[in-house]
Amino acid sequence: MCGICGCDSSKLAPVFGSVKITKAPEKTTLATQTIELHQDLMRSNHHQAEHNRDWFSHHNLSAINLVSSPGAGKTTLLEQTLTRLRGRRGALVIEGDQQTELDAARIRATGTPAVQIQTGQACHLDASMVHRALHQLPESDGALLLIENVGNLICPAMFDLGEKARVVLVSVTEGDDKPLKYPSIFHQAELLIITKTDLLPYVQFDTRKCIEHARQIQPDLQVLELSATRGEGMTAWLDWLEGQ
Amino acid sequence: MHELSLCRSLCTSLEHEVQTRQLKQVLSVQLAVGSLSCLEPQALEFCFSAMAKPSALEGCKLTIRRQPGNATCRQCASCYPLENWLDPCPACGALERDLQGGDEVLIEQMEAY
Ligand SMILES: [Zn+2]
Numbered sequence: 433m434c435g436i437c438g439c440d441s442s443k444l445a446p447v448f449g450s451v452k453i454t455k456a457p458e459k460t461t462l463a464t465q466t467i468e469l470h471q472d473l474m475r476s477n478h479h480q481a482e483h484n485r486d487w488f489s490h491h492n493l494s495a496i497n498l499v500s501s502p503g504a505g506k507t508t509l510l511e512q513t514l515t516r517l518r519g520r521r522g523a524l525v526i527e528g529d530q531q532t533e534l535d536a537a538r539i540r541a542t543g544t545p546a547v548q549i550q551t552g553q554a555c556h557l558d559a560s561m562v563h564r565a566l567h568q569l570p571e572s573d574g575a576l577l578l579i580e581n582v583g584n585l586i587c588p589a590m591f592d593l594g595e596k597a598r599v600v601l602v603s604v605t606e607g608d609d610k611p612l613k614y615p616s617i618f619h620q621a622e623l624l625i626i627t628k629t630d631l632l633p634y635v636q637f638d639t640r641k642c643i644e645h646a647r648q649i650q651p652d653l654q655v656l657e658l659s660a661t662r663g664e665g666m667t668a669w670l671d672w673l674e675g676q
Numbered sequence: 677m678h679e680l681s682l683c684r685s686l687c688t689s690l691e692h693e694v695q696t697r698q699l700k701q702v703l704s705v706q707l708a709v710g711s712l713s714c715l716e717p718q719a720l721e722f723c724f725s726a727m728a729k730p731s732a733l734e735g736c737k738l739t740i741r742r743q744p745g746n747a748t749c750r751q752c753a754s755c756y757p758l759e760n761w762l763d764p765c766p767a768c769g770a771l772e773r774d775l776q777g778g779d780e781v782l783i784e785q786m787e788a789y
Contacts, residue, residue, distance in 0.1 A: 462789040464703060467693065473685050473707075473781040556678050587678035589714045590779070615761035616714040616779065649761055651750065651772040 477591055480559035484594025487566060488577070493524075494676040495577040497593050499617055500601035501610070502583030505627040505660060507535050509601070509669075510578055512660040514542040516670055522575035526565045528557040528582045535580065545570050556587035559594055576673060585614035596676060597622040604628050604635050608642035611649055618649040623656065623672065630659040679716060682781060683723035687733060689783060694732045703787040704737040711759050712745045712778035732788075745778020 472478070488495050498506050510525060517523050525546040527535045536548035547565040549557060562579065579595065581588045600621040602610050605628060611618045618624070624646050626639055643655050656672065658665025690702060709715050717740045728734050744757035751770035758778060764771055 462700065464787055464789045466785055466787050467697070468785045469689075469693070469783045470785075471689055471783040473682055473689070473783060476685060554678070554681055556681075558681065586714050590678055590682075612762065614714075616712065619712075619761070619775075648771045 474590065474592075477559050480563055481592040481594040484559055484563055484566070487563075488594060488596070491571070492574045493572075493577045494575075494673075495579060495593070495595040496673070496676060497579045497581055497588075497595035497598045498601065499581045499585065499588045499598060499621075500583060500603075501585050501606065504583070504601040504603040504606065506580050506583070506601055507538055509625070509627060509658075509660045510580060511538060511542055512663070512666060513578070513669065513673070514539065514544045516666060517576070517673075518543065520670075521674070522572045524569050524572055524575050524577045526557075526562060526569075526577065526579045528561070528580060530555065530582060545572070551582055554587070555582050555584045556591050557581050557593060558591045562593045576676070585610070585617050589614075589616040589620065599623045599625060601625045601627050602642060604631050604637040604639070606637075608638045609645060611642065611646035615649045618646050618653065621650060621653060623654045625669065626655070626657045628659060628661075629657050629664060630662045678714075679719040679723045682715070683720060683727055686724065686783065687727050690733055690736075690786065691731070693786065694788070697788075699732060699788045701789055702733050702736045703789070704739060705786045706739045706741060706784045708741045708743045708780070708782040708784050710745060710778040710780045711742050712761065712775070713781060714779075715781060741784065743778075743780070746776045747773040748776075749773050 500506055514523055523544050525539045525544055527539060527546055527548045528551055529535055530551050533548045536546040539546035547568045549561050549565055551557065551561065579593060598621045600617055602624065604626060626642065639657065646653050656665060656668050658669055660666065690705060694702065709717065720740065721738055724738050728736060744759045746755060747758040748755050749765040749768060749770055750772040752765065752768040754765060754767040756766050758775065765773065
């Protein structure tokens with residue numbers, strides 16, 4: 433079954449074929465012309481992302497885009513990070529979810545200003561959503577801006593938010609082949625964080641293999657391993673953030 | 677379903693062309709989609725057909741041309757087109773590479789009257 437429309441995907445045209453939709457246009461006497469366009473479909477997002485980048489540099493904000501599949505532990509990592517950052521560096525958070533304010537409420541409980549973006553149909557944040565959220569956050573020059581993207585390893589890959597660095601999280605409760613299955617998002621990441629390492633004794637997860645797979649996609653990828661709930665590896669993560 | 681967002685941009689761009697060029701009907705549109713983009717052509721086609729309301733875009737044929745990325749091998753410096761993320765360098769077999777392109781989505785051309 434096709435996950436998009438519920439049809440039997442085996443009966444569909446091959447990938448990268450072409451499709452003719454609805455009824456054919458009626459015959460006409462007007463001359464048909466071929467118009468060369470060469471337009472980048474992502475250009476409005478690129479444009480907005482550049483605008484965000486200008487905003488970040490003007491306010492000396494370091495924007496970090498956190499991406500992972502649902503349940504990899506982004507919000508828990510953020511809570512623990514913000515608690516430890518208190519007194520060291522100002523922080524702001526943008527939360528992306530399809531529905532609810534739940535995550536932003538968890539973040540605000542740490543004393544950090546947070547804006548929740550409810551993306552509705554979209555399963556990713558785009559640059560204009562981030563731009564609108566920026567207007568709702570207090571001015572806080574020199575702060576870290578942590579952007580928790582919608583839990584999804586596919587869709588956020590195509591959308592530049594204007595961030596300084598993209599961080600991808602894989603928890604040990606997932607497969608160590610995640611990088612091979614979702615290469616695009618790993619290709620654009622600066623840092624891979626392997627989370628929930630306290631669960632390693634109970635799961636089948638080969639950390640070495642996961643890192644190897646990820647570096648086949650992105651040879652320059654940095655890697656950190658941590659358990660946000662136990663606190664192991666958090667210092668290295670805070671040091672990495674300090675360098676941003 | 678980022679294909680939905682992209683289709684919305686696609687329709688907006690095409691509608692803009694229709695207006696500024698005073699076209700009556702778009703017959704076909706050709707996209708070049710990087711083979712390393714995370715776009716599912718079938719999802720794109722499905723979204724496009726669902727969005728084509730009675731308008732100059734109704735009945736428009738969507739053609740998707742697959743376009744590989746350009747890779748430069750970090751081991752032997754040879755350049756080669758990259759179709760899939762895990763294809764090794766054809767000259768030396770290494771996987772480490774630098775990439776130019778492969779994730780772009782371009783509206784190449786349209787046929788209209
Ligand atoms: Zn080579």
